[in-house]
Amino acid sequence: NAGxxxxxxxxxxKTGQSMTLQCAQDMNHNSMYWYRQDxxxxxxxxxxxxxxxxxxxxxxxxxxxxxxxxxxxxSLRLESAAPSQTSVYFCASQRxxxxxxxxxxxxxxLTVT
Amino acid sequence: AQSVTQLGSxxxxxxxxxxxxxxxxxxxxxxxxxxxxxxxxxxxxxxxxYTSAATLVKGINGxxxxxxxxxxxxxxxxxxxxxxDAAEYFCAVSASNDYKLSFGAGTTVxxxx
Numbered sequence: 001n002a003g004x005x006x007x008x009x010x011x012x013x014k015t016g017q018s019m020t021l022q023c024a025q026d027m028n029h030n031s032m033y034w035y036r037q038d039x040x041x042x043x044x045x046x047x048x049x050x051x052x053x054x055x056x057x058x059x060x061x062x063x064x065x066x067x068x069x070x071x072x073x074x075s076l077r078l079e080s081a082a083p084s085q086t087s088v089y090f091c092a093s094q095r096x097x098x099x100x101x102x103x104x105x106x107x108x109x110l111t112v113t
Numbered sequence: 114a115q116s117v118t119q120l121g122s123x124x125x126x127x128x129x130x131x132x133x134x135x136x137x138x139x140x141x142x143x144x145x146x147x148x149x150x151x152x153x154x155x156x157x158x159x160x161x162x163y164t165s166a167a168t169l170v171k172g173i174n175g176x177x178x179x180x181x182x183x184x185x186x187x188x189x190x191x192x193x194x195x196x197x198d199a200a201e202y203f204c205a206v207s208a209s210n211d212y213k214l215s216f217g218a219g220t221t222v223x224x225x226x
Contacts, residue, residue: 004156033214040122042203042216043157058213090156098207099145099164102214104156 002026006091006105013081013112021076021108023091031094032074033102034058034066036087043090049074081112115140115206119217127225132176132191134220136204139185146187147205147214148178157203163187174198199224 007022025032030051035043045058047066055066063085065077074093078085088109092102120135138144145164149157161172168180174197178189187204204217 035216040218042117042218044216045213048213092156098211098214099162101147101159101162102149102157104158106154106156 004091004093004103004105006089006108008108009106011108011110013078013110015082015112017081018077018079019081019110020078021089021091021110022073023075023105024073025091025093025103026072027093027095027103028071029093029103030071030096032068033092033094034064034074034076035090035092036060037090037107038087046076046089078110081110083112086110086112115144115208115211115213115215117204117206117215117217119204119220121220122218123221123223125223125225126194128196129193132189132194132198132222134189134202134204134222136178136187136189136217137185138187138204138206140206140208142208142210145207146178146180147207148172148176148187148189149203149205149216151201151203151219153200160189160202194222194224196224196226198222 004025033048034046049055049068052071088107091105118137147162148160151157161170163180171177201221207214
């Protein structure tokens with residue numbers, strides 16, 4: 001059981017470069033999420049997808065775009081990376097309903113210089 | 114909207130001692146409450162959750178938490194700390210009418226031999 005798989009694990013970008021973070025889940029979950037984790041700030045929601053075909057902004061969406069490609073895959077794109085986007089990014093999936101726990105990937109550590 | 118406050122960003126305990134991590138929440142509707150654990154270089158894993166059933170919730174690895182509505186608290190405890198409990202712990206809150214799971218800033222636990 002792979003669960004939630006994120007690629008890449010590490011990435012270094014220069015300011016202004018673009019990249020896409022990939023996420024796939026094999027648990028047939030309806031909802032998927034992108035969070036960023038910064039020291040002392042916990043996890044902050046960037047975007048989420050309650051179901052295939054829908055996406056919504058979270059707490060910190062500026063500078064990011066997402067695509068729910070199908071039920072399994074939810075990608076996060078940085079069009080023009082900025083140093084403030086240096087962070088650890090986590091993808092998560094959820095079966096259904098807010099009483100269900102989130103299942104997290106192992107994260108992507110992104111550094112923007 | 115929901116929010117979470119975790120008191121204490123770092124907790125140090127001796128092996129065999131009580132672990133107590135504090136979490137207070139605010140929510141305009143009955144909340145769902147979660148504790149997650151994060152080991153180094155990994156994603157978050159669910160420890161336990163409260164979803165309006167029993168107020169004392171037992172989780173994995175000997176942890177438990179008590180929901181106290183009057184105090185808006187959901188503190189996490191473990192009677193006897195083990196070296197393997199060294200990790201970062203996050204309290205989180207959601208509500209049935211909102212897809213946004215809000216995380217606290219996290220508490221790092223170190224265990225002294």
